Amino acid sequence: MSAERFEHHRREDGELLGWIEERGDGFVAIDRFGYARSDVTDWFEVESALDELGLSYLAERYEFLREDGTRLNVRIAEAREDSVVVKEDGGGAVGAPQIFYTLPIPVDRARLYLR
Template sequence: MDGWIEHRRPGDREHVGWIRPAGDDWVAVSLLGEELTGPVDWLAAEEVLDDVSLAWLGEVWMLERDGAAALRVRLVELTPERVVVQTDDFGAVDVPVERFELPWPAPSALRPRRTDDPDGVTSFGG
């Protein structure tokens, strides 16, 4: 992360990512370590990060696992050292959860929930 510059939105000073050098250009990088742009000028990188909503931090994600069903998870911690997720507790404080420590940048096994993923509420069978 040498040379990466932390970027905060001007309105609320919320940390929304980084801008990293790419030759004579710059690349906007999300909190998950995902490149949001290719090489662009500084202002374009800032604009992309300024438009980032942090609502996705509170959303349900899916953690793909080898040989097992994907798990519904929530993001618990995001740092340039690691990503920590825990199984979805559906808002209950007394539900046991399992935590998983993932590398940063986040691996492709961690992905946003899709509409065809189980919702965790509907049960099938009979």
């Protein structure tokens, strides 16, 4: 896969919102999880899709399926350019261990999903 990909940053603060990927005669919006968030369309529509999406989905609560089949409640700790880091949601317990898992982009939808 050698599709050309361009970073798209929020105008107000320069935060990376996602990528604009060239596909055929158009472009597709790609979010920080590596998921397509638009159909193939023109550049303006793809920019608008990423601007409208923003980053609020990174603050949601998720469920993570570990390789051993264990399901964990997690939150997004960090969204990197090549991976997403999740941490176990200890429910605000003081002194709870901080356990992190790094997931490559695109994130496997079968392993990380909204609660």
